[in-house]
Amino acid sequence: MEPLLIVEDLHTGFHTDGGYVQAVDGISYEIYPGETFAIVGESGSGKSVSALTIMGLIDVPPGEISAGRIMWGGRDLLTLPEDERRAIRGKEIAMIFQDPMTSLNPVHTIGRQIGEMARIHEGASKKEGRQRAVELLDLVGIPQPDVRVDNYPHEFSGGMRQRAMIAMAIACKPSLLIADEPTTALDVTVQAQVLEVIHDIRDEIGSAVMLITHDLGVVAGMADRVMVMYAGRAAELGTADEVFYEPRHPYTLGLLASLPRVDDAGIERLVPIIGHPPSLINKPPGCVFHPRCPFVEEMCRTTVPEMRVVEGDAHMSACHYAETLREIGTSELSAIVEELEELA
Amino acid sequence: MTGYVIRRLLLVIPVVWGALTILFILFFIVPGDPVELMAGASGRAVPEATRQAIEEEFGLNDPILVQYADFWKRTLTGDLGTSYASRRPVSDILGETFPNSLRLAIWAIFIETTIGISAGVLSAIRRYSFADGLTTVLTALAASIPVFVLGFIAQQAFGVFPNQQGWPEWARLPVQGTPEDWHFFLFPSDWRYLLLPMLVLASVGTALVARMTRTTMLEVSRADYMRTARAKGLSERNVVMRHGLRNALIPVVTLIGLDLANLIGAAIITETVFNWRGMGRQIATSIFRRDAPVVLGLTLVLVVAYVLINLLVDLSYGFFDPRVRIGKEKS
Amino acid sequence: MAISVPDRSLAEEHIGGAPTEPTTDHTVAPATPKGDVWRRFKRNRLAMIGLVLIVLIVLAAVFADFLTTGQPGKVNTNDANQRLFSPGHPLGTDRVGRDLYTDVLYGARVSLRIGLFAGLIAASIGIVVGAISAFYGRWIDSSIMRFTDILLSLPYILIALAIITVVGPGERTVILVLGLLGWMAIARVLRASILQVKETEYVEAARALGAPNRRIIFRHILPNTIQPVIVYTTLFIGAAVLSEAALSFLGVGVQRPTPAWGLMVAEGRRSLANYPHMLFVPAIALSILVTAAVFVGDGLRDALDPKLK
Numbered sequence: 004m005e006p007l008l009i010v011e012d013l014h015t016g017f018h019t020d021g022g023y024v025q026a027v028d029g030i031s032y033e034i035y036p037g038e039t040f041a042i043v044g045e046s047g048s049g050k051s052v053s054a055l056t057i058m059g060l061i062d063v064p065p066g067e068i069s070a071g072r073i074m075w076g077g078r079d080l081l082t083l084p085e086d087e088r089r090a091i092r093g094k095e096i097a098m099i100f101q102d103p104m105t106s107l108n109p110v111h112t113i114g115r116q117i118g119e120m121a122r123i124h125e126g127a128s129k130k131e132g133r134q135r136a137v138e139l140l141d142l143v144g145i146p147q148p149d150v151r152v153d154n155y156p157h158e159f160s161g162g163m164r165q166r167a168m169i170a171m172a173i174a175c176k177p178s179l180l181i182a183d184e185p186t187t188a189l190d191v192t193v194q195a196q197v198l199e200v201i202h203d204i205r206d207e208i209g210s211a212v213m214l215i216t217h218d219l220g221v222v223a224g225m226a227d228r229v230m231v232m233y234a235g236r237a238a239e240l241g242t243a244d245e246v247f248y249e250p251r252h253p254y255t256l257g258l259l260a261s262l263p264r265v266d267d268a269g270i271e272r273l274v275p276i277i278g279h280p281p282s283l284i285n286k287p288p289g290c291v292f293h294p295r296c297p298f299v300e301e302m303c304r305t306t307v308p309e310m311r312v313v314e315g316d317a318h319m320s321a322c323h324y325a326e327t328l329r330e331i332g333t334s335e336l337s338a339i340v341e342e343l344e345e346l347a
Numbered sequence: 348m349t350g351y352v353i354r355r356l357l358l359v360i361p362v363v364w365g366a367l368t369i370l371f372i373l374f375f376i377v378p379g380d381p382v383e384l385m386a387g388a389s390g391r392a393v394p395e396a397t398r399q400a401i402e403e404e405f406g407l408n409d410p411i412l413v414q415y416a417d418f419w420k421r422t423l424t425g426d427l428g429t430s431y432a433s434r435r436p437v438s439d440i441l442g443e444t445f446p447n448s449l450r451l452a453i454w455a456i457f458i459e460t461t462i463g464i465s466a467g468v469l470s471a472i473r474r475y476s477f478a479d480g481l482t483t484v485l486t487a488l489a490a491s492i493p494v495f496v497l498g499f500i501a502q503q504a505f506g507v508f509p510n511q512q513g514w515p516e517w518a519r520l521p522v523q524g525t526p527e528d529w530h531f532f533l534f535p536s537d538w539r540y541l542l543l544p545m546l547v548l549a550s551v552g553t554a555l556v557a558r559m560t561r562t563t564m565l566e567v568s569r570a571d572y573m574r575t576a577r578a579k580g581l582s583e584r585n586v587v588m589r590h591g592l593r594n595a596l597i598p599v600v601t602l603i604g605l606d607l608a609n610l611i612g613a614a615i616i617t618e619t620v621f622n623w624r625g626m627g628r629q630i631a632t633s634i635f636r637r638d639a640p641v642v643l644g645l646t647l648v649l650v651v652a653y654v655l656i657n658l659l660v661d662l663s664y665g666f667f668d669p670r671v672r673i674g675k676e677k678s
Numbered sequence: 679m680a681i682s683v684p685d686r687s688l689a690e691e692h693i694g695g696a697p698t699e700p701t702t703d704h705t706v707a708p709a710t711p712k713g714d715v716w717r718r719f720k721r722n723r724l725a726m727i728g729l730v731l732i733v734l735i736v737l738a739a740v741f742a743d744f745l746t747t748g749q750p751g752k753v754n755t756n757d758a759n760q761r762l763f764s765p766g767h768p769l770g771t772d773r774v775g776r777d778l779y780t781d782v783l784y785g786a787r788v789s790l791r792i793g794l795f796a797g798l799i800a801a802s803i804g805i806v807v808g809a810i811s812a813f814y815g816r817w818i819d820s821s822i823m824r825f826t827d828i829l830l831s832l833p834y835i836l837i838a839l840a841i842i843t844v845v846g847p848g849e850r851t852v853i854l855v856l857g858l859l860g861w862m863a864i865a866r867v868l869r870a871s872i873l874q875v876k877e878t879e880y881v882e883a884a885r886a887l888g889a890p891n892r893r894i895i896f897r898h899i900l901p902n903t904i905q906p907v908i909v910y911t912t913l914f915i916g917a918a919v920l921s922e923a924a925l926s927f928l929g930v931g932v933q934r935p936t937p938a939w940g941l942m943v944a945e946g947r948r949s950l951a952n953y954p955h956m957l958f959v960p961a962i963a964l965s966i967l968v969t970a971a972v973f974v975g976d977g978l979r980d981a982l983d984p985k986l987k
Contacts, residue, residue: 058578060574060577060578089580089581089582090580091580092577092578092579092580093578093579093580093581094580097578097579098578100571100574100575100578102571105570105571105572106571106572106574106575107572107575108572108575108576108590108593108594109572109594109668109669109670110593110594110597110667110668110669111590111593119579119581120579123579123580123581124580155669155670157669157670168575171575171579358824361824361828362824362827362828362831363831365824365825365828366828366829366831366832369828369829369832370832370837370840373837373840373841373844374840483724484724487724487969487972487973487976488965488969490968490972491916491920491964491965491968491969491971491972492961492964492965492968493920493923493924493927493940493943493961493964493965494924495923495924495927495943495944496943496957496961496964496965499947499950499957503950503951503954507950507951511951609833609834612833612834612835612836613833613834613835615833615835615836615928616835616924616927616928619928627833627835627836630833630836631836631839631928634836634839634840634843635843637843642840646832646833646836649833650831650832653831653833654831
């Protein structure tokens with residue numbers, strides 16, 4: 004199968020008063036039609052920035068896309084003129100954002116904002132736009148869509164707003180839907196509902212979904228393949244099963260170990276990842292995770308590990324000692340971490 | 348909704364009452380003899396009999412509270428009293444001056460809205476450009492040059508100087524005076540009289556509107572919904588105009604509305620400089636002359652106008668910002 | 679070019695700021711808030727220009743005695759109507775021979791005094807009233823706000839005119855009147871600010887920790903709410919200077935022989951056709967002071983609210 008989207012060695016940074024922030028530092032991945040591809044990482048890992056770069060929503064300056072290619076439909080998006088990118092934006096690749104309250108315009112009705120998609124990309128009239136909006140609202144499960152379509156965003160609840168955002172994004176049946184932390188601002192119960200909507204929509208429209216989140220639980224439920232990012236670089240990439248059950252990067256291991264689990268009665272303490280996130284202006288040399296890695300060795304401090312296949316045919320990791328991690332389980336990890344904490 | 352309007356209208360009453368009472372108090376502390384004003388001429392003393400007659404007629408001898416009560420009684424029946432200075436009914440004076448003040452204010456607001464908002468939007472779009480810097484400096488200047496200085500300069504440049512240099516009629520503007528003849532209330536037969544006072548009066552307001560528009564546009568451009576609009580594939584122009592402007596203008600509209608409320612009374616300087624027969628100038632003159640009925644009567648109208656316009660502005664707020672609409676159900 | 683403002687918030691999210699070695703010290707000392715404000719203010723060129731101008735004007739006013747030998751407001755009809763750059767009169771003289779250079783210097787004192795003291799009075803009353811209104815709430819708040827509305831509904835200049843006509847013109851009266859008529863806006867601004875902050879979570883948090891009311895007020899609420907008041911007062915000072923000019927123009931401001939810029943403009947009007955400098959010299963002085971105040975006020979506003987960059 005041909006990939007829909009190919010990101011190659013992407014580098015995006017920002018000029019700030021404190022220095023140059025390399026937010027995306029050499030990321031490469033592919034997304035295939037119809038799959039759900041999750042990008043996982045903490046705040047500051049660069050996951051949102053990479054999505055915005057794909058959409059072309061990075062302000063240049065102070066942003067700068069210093070290297071890389073983004074291939075879509077055989078063309079490199081980064082070299083396309085703005086009007087061609089705009090034609091793709093929303094129509095072929097659509098994006099929904101984290102906070103639906105602030106992401107919707109408070110002075111326009113929901114119907115108008117959704118209908119706008121049809122009006123821009125398909126030349127629909129106002130009436131047609133509104134009609135389409137009603138259909139879409141119905142599709143995402145909003146009750147009484149013909150009434151709700153004339154409501155303003157503040158008259159919707161959080162979960163409904165996010166559904167409206169989804170409706171807006173899929174209006175033109177995009178091949179790729181990017182969801183940037185779609186559930187972070189919502190209550191837990193509503194989270195599940197919204198994720199289900201995304202899931203159903205995906206099936207309905209046949210689009211691929213790029214799901215960006217820091218919440219591993221969300222990923223576990225929905226993703227086919229996962230990429231773990233840290234400090235702008237890729238740490239691990241593989242199918243959801245591979246990454247969850249056979250992690251091959253210390254950071255992934257740490258993430259998994261730090262999750263409180265209902266079934267894990269044995270471990271009493273949560274296992275944190277020691278240290279704090281690095282400065283993106285002054286990144287640590289060598290492996291960017293090495294200051295926090297419980298397994299750090301000399302090579303890690305000096306040489307940047309390449310992203311390479313470490314298992315099967317597509318399970319990749321950027322760790323010099325990925326193979327050794329095969330043996331480590333979470334209980335062992337917690338022991339190691341405890342030791343290190345006592346030393347510190 | 349109607350309940351809200353009624354409540355607000357009822358609030359007008361204490362405000363007007365309070366304002367007029369304060370004024371009334373001011374005037375009764377005033378030393379200064381209205382009798383002098385009315386009957387005294389060229390410094391001759393007023394004959395006792397005349398004095399008595401006048402005091403009787405105007406109730407000047409009665410205790411203050413009685414005069415106060417009388418004032419309200421009169422006013423509530425529509426009788427605004429008689430000017431001490433000119434013996435004309437205050438309502439006549441009102442009829443001559445109020446329309447002129449209103450006209451000037453409306454035109455000034457028109458300028459503020461069109462030029463002010465456009466300048467602000469342009470300035471925000473071309474941020475940090477030369478045009479933006481120029482606008483910043485110009486608006487700061489317009490807000491800080493005293494209005495009367497601006498007025499004088501305008502008079503000099505467009506009226507006196509051309510006159511002195513013997514320029515042709517069409518290249519000159521009259522420096523003083525109020526047109527008598529108006530069409531549809533707002534359009535004078537001789538527009539040249541209107542031009543300078545209108546621009547000068549609008550100067551400060553335009554500067555403020557331009558600055559505020561620029562600020563709100565910049566604030567709005569950082570908003571998440573702007574990013575969403577771009578993500579939808581809208582052209583930058585549409586993003587700004589259709590999504591940004593509507594939001595950015597909300598506070599600006601309030602500002603303009605409040606300015607209108609103020610402008611009718613605050614135009615005194617411009618009216619004086621250009622000899623425009625408006626309420627501000629009339630009240631100022633009457634204050635100097637201790638002509639209490641005129642001051643009280645005209646100010647009453649000003650206060651009522653101010654409060655009503657404020658109420659309208661508040662109500663219109665709901666039109667512009669759906670989040671504050673009264674009476675709409677939330678889900 | 680897009681209107682989009684540099685997406686700093688996104689970039690700022692990415693600056694971890696922590697050292698690269700894991701340490702037990704988790705706090706990276708941020709720049710002190712005050713230092714931050716000053717730094718941002720410094721970067722605003724117009725604001726710095728404004729500040730410099732104000733400092734210069736203040737210095738000129740303070741050291742007026744050393745900068746000129748003339749007597750302020752001294753009439754000397756022999757010397758009337760001197761143009762700019764005349765010998766002995768660098769800025770010329772007015773209709774009755776008063777040296778403009780000297781009068782402008784001493785006039786600076788008047789304008790500054792009026793602006794500062796009116797501002798002080800307005801701010802003091804405004805802060806007290808606004809704070810009381812916001813803290814005590816309920817009917818105290820309603821009545822105070824109602825009273826403020828009443829005062830605000832009266833046309834500002836006309837009331838000033840009325841009061842001064844009653845009491846008699848002069849510098850003290852002008853200061854009092856301007857201050858007494860200006861506190862309302864400050865009170866409102868402070869009240870709105872306090873009401874916003876009162877309900878925020880960090881105040882709730884402080885209460886939950888058991889902090890006494892006074893401490894909450896001084897350490898949490900006040901520092902955050904005083905900012906708009908500072909900005910507004912600065913702008914008010916500029917406005918007060920202009921108001922004095924307007925009052926002098928109408929004849930009820932500062933009186934001669936004290937030179938005041940507004941007064942000088944009014945006097946200069948008569949000779950505008952033949953000797954425009956008589957009007958323009960004080961007018962320019964006024965404009966410079968007020969413009970500087972506006973720039974500084976704007977700069978303060980931008981520096982105190984980082985989101986507005």
